[in-house]
Amino acid sequence: MDVLVIGAGGMIGRKLTDRLLAAGEIAGRPIDRLTLADVAAPAVPAGAGLAVESVACDLAAPGEAERLVERRHDLIVHLAAIVSGEAEADFERGYAVNLDGTRMLLEAIRAAGGGWRPRLVYTSSIAVFGPPFPGDGTLPIPDDFHTTPQTSYGTQKAIGELLLDDYSRRGFVDGVGIRLPTICVRPGKPNRAASGFFSGIVREPLAGLEAVLPVDDDVRHWFASPRAAVGFLLHAAALDTGLLGARRTLTMPGVSATVAEEIAALERIAGPKAVALIRREPDPTIRRIVSVWPSAFDARRALDLGFTADADFDAIVRAHVDDERGGRLPF
Amino acid sequence: MDVLVIGAGGMIGRKLTDRLLAAGEIAGRPIDRLTLADVAAPAVPAGAGLAVESVACDLAAPGEAERLVERRHDLIVHLAAIVSGEAEADFERGYAVNLDGTRMLLEAIRAAGGGWRPRLVYTSSIAVFGPPFPGDGTLPIPDDFHTTPQTSYGTQKAIGELLLDDYSRRGFVDGVGIRLPTICVRPGKPNRAASGFFSGIVREPLAGLEAVLPVDDDVRHWFASPRAAVGFLLHAAALDTGLLGARRTLTMPGVSATVAEEIAALERIAGPKAVALIRREPDPTIRRIVSVWPSAFDARRALDLGFTADADFDAIVRAHVDDERGGRLPF
CATH class of the missing domain: 3.90.25.10 (UDP-galactose 4-epimerase, domain 1)
Known part of the structure; x- marks a missing residue:
């Protein structure tokens, strides 16, 4: 298996990399090669037992996505994003990376053609939801609740979900979107994020x-540990997408x-x-x-699918x- | 009032134009000037009692949206779209017009700045919804049902709704989105549309x-007459958007x-x-x-708002x- 992780330099990306290198396989399929991409080339962990390549790549820059997917990977995990607070502070940068970057990735895969239809795991967020919530917040949010984000970040993530569905329906990618809970306990130093x-x-x-x-x-x-989040990504990477139907994005349990x-x-x-x-x-x-x-949330669909x-x-x-x-x- | 209708050459656009010219006002505010835009310059109805300008404009072409909004209209009605069948047949053209065209319009308004915040009436569609529906289709679809389109057209319209909400929330436009039912009885010759x-x-x-x-x-x-559809547009043009909250798009009654x-x-x-x-x-x-x-549909919100x-x-x-x-x- 040829695997590409975009946004591999972030906290979840690094933990996913460690898990992939430790396992050397995904659902029984050996990983032959792992490509780590981020705006700055991610560090390659020492002693990796398989071929690891590190690439600096700005998805939002013209031509970068095409270059990134030249290897026609079997699995692409797309974690790259401008985070919520920054996407709110810098309107243009948020749309450039979170919307255009995702669309350019999808377009690069579509343009490659030739029957290549990689599994694409897309990380969305519970930020796609905005109030008023069911029962004015007293009831869990069901899987069929509408996505009415109240941040630019949530808007960009919700648009990514729609694109993922359409590009999957048209047969360009085999997408799975996962709406991550708030990650807790986030390691590292205190930051100024509201959460x-x-x-x-x-x-x-x-x-x-x-x-x-x-x-x-x-x-x-609504919370998930970093460990659970990496587990979601790995489960999504190996999921039988025939069970998903047309709705490719799932609210993760938490x-x-x-x-x-x-x-x-x-x-x-x-x-x-x-x-x-x-x-x-x-x-x-x-x-x-x-x-x-x-x-x-009542994350029924994801639970039924084994997340x-x-x-x-x-x-x-x-x-x-x-x-x-x-x-x-x-x- | 300075009014711009984009997509004025289409069936609904022409009927809206006739109604605007006949009334000469919207909710008591006189129309001083009407700009009609479409990919081919729309015909200007004879005997119009106010200044009418006709413009040829391809929203998806760079710079066109900026040029179109130079007058800083008070009201912009955005009807321009590649229809469902064509957006399905021509993937790239559908995204170019329905997604990029809408985004370029929003960006042109944002870029104009200077406190200009026009009312933007955006036409969406019930094509933003896809099965499975509530009660396997036996129950009306509520206002908080998620948008999971199963066409590229529906995807592009749902993305437009998200952008409209975010650009409104950020204060760049004062948006109202309306999800039109299937228009019936559509005048003209039989066509090959599935509907x-x-x-x-x-x-x-x-x-x-x-x-x-x-x-x-x-x-x-789910149906609305062309006459009802024009009525929705006029009601949206004059609506007190303070009543809408963050969710700017409404499923129209039908x-x-x-x-x-x-x-x-x-x-x-x-x-x-x-x-x-x-x-x-x-x-x-x-x-x-x-x-x-x-x-x-149970179009409760729109009914409560007087549609x-x-x-x-x-x-x-x-x-x-x-x-x-x-x-x-x-x-």
């Missing part, structure tokens, strides 16, 4: 550091948890000293942004302790 | 001509009728001799295409007799 605190209030205390909580404890949201439930899980795993590192500092701006985010979420928020915390902190607790 | 028979079995007998019916009598679909109900209405209005001109000639291809079309449909299918037939045949019946 950052959901990870921060777990990650920082687990490192013995203080974390700021800007919203109320009853705020509920864990619906309140901030209070996050904190309770942290306490069960790392004790009250960890919890004591969370400092409440209400921020009306963040509270307002978060108030329009969805809190729970599996983290068991609960405790599992999400444990995945972070195992994968990022070598199993060590701070206290 | 053509819905109009043909009424229009041809009303002209004393034979019509072919390729599907079963129990096939149900008449849900079976072929049998169409024929019964024809008989009530034009008698059994008209009905006798309908020749049943089953066509499995058309039957298959039509079987995935929606049959009824009004034809009263029933009799009204649709009468509108055709009045508007296209000078009130004359064939027998």
Whole structure:
């Protein structure tokens, strides 16, 4: 199998790369060659047991997508995106990368022709949904709920889903779209993303550091660990798309948890000293942004197709302790 | 008011033009100037009581959209599109006109800047919906049902809706999208569109001509007369968009009728001799295409906002007799 990962330099891309190199196969099919692409050429992990190529590529630049797919890979995982906050701040760059980049990739595959029809795994997001939600947010969002994003990022992702369906229906690609939950616990340093605190209030205390909580404890949201997200990608890569019908994008299963439930899980795993590192500092701006985010989904289709979420928020915390902190607790 | 109609040369465009010129105003605001645009410069109706300019313009060509909006119109009605069958047959042309053309229009408006934020009425279609429908097609489709088109045309229209929402949210335009039902009775000659028979079995007998019916009598679909469609456009042009919230596109109300109900209405209005001109000639291809079309909607939002449909299918037939045949019946 010849595999291309676009956006391989990002957090999920690096974890996916590690998993692919460790397994050396996808659903029993050996990986012969792995191409890692990003705007800056991604680092090639040391000691890879198979051919790994690293490519610098700006999908939104003319001709770049054609060059990227010259090898006619069997599987393309498209993770490259301008993130939500940046797509909102830089309207043109968001559309260039998230819409035009995705379309140029699809067009490059279509133009290659010759019966080549690769599996394309496209990462969408729950940002395709916007309020009002069912039951004014009290009911889980079903698979047939309309996509009415309230950010430019969500708009661009929803457009990508539509293109993926049409290019798949026309036989140019064999697409699977997955709407990722908010990734938690996101490793690394605190950032200024509005969603950052959901990870921060777990990650920082687990490192013995203080974390700021800007919203109320009853705020509920929809989560998946990085480990679960990589699992979704691998499952999508091997899925029997004959089971999908015309609707190629699936809302991924996740864990619906309140901030209070996050904190309770942290306490069960790392004790009250960890919890004591969370400092409440209400921020009306963040509270307002978060108030329009969805809190729970009924991801029936994805569950029926074998996608599996983290068991609960405790599992999400444990995945972070195992994968990022070598199993060590701070206290 | 300075008004621009893009796609003014089409059937709905011409009827809208006639209505605008006859009224000379929209919701009490006098029209000072009307610009009619299409790929070929539309004919300017004789005796117009206000300034009318006709422009040839291919929205999909670079620079054309900028030139078109130089006047900074108060109202832009965007009707221009490659129709469903052609967008399916010519993949590239469909995307160029229906997606790129719409985006270039939005970009030209955004680029003009300077606080100009015109009302933009965008015509979408029930083609944004695809099966499986609620209750396997037995239940009306609600306003919050997802858009999963199964044609390239429907895909392009659904993408236009997303762009309209985002450009409106960002304050670049004041958009209203309307999803038109299948227009019936469509005037003119029979064409090869799969939906053509819905109009043909009424229009041809009303002209004393034979019509072919390729599907079963129990096939149900969703209709609006050309007169109702023009009414939707005018209502959208004057709508208080503060009532719309973030979701700028509305499914228009319509008449849900079976072929049998169409024929019964024809008989009530034009008698059994008209009905006798309908020749049943089953066509499995058309039957298959039509079987995935929606049959009824619960267009609650649009009704609450004052959009009004034809009263029933009799009204649709009468509108055709009045508007296209000078009130004359064939027998």
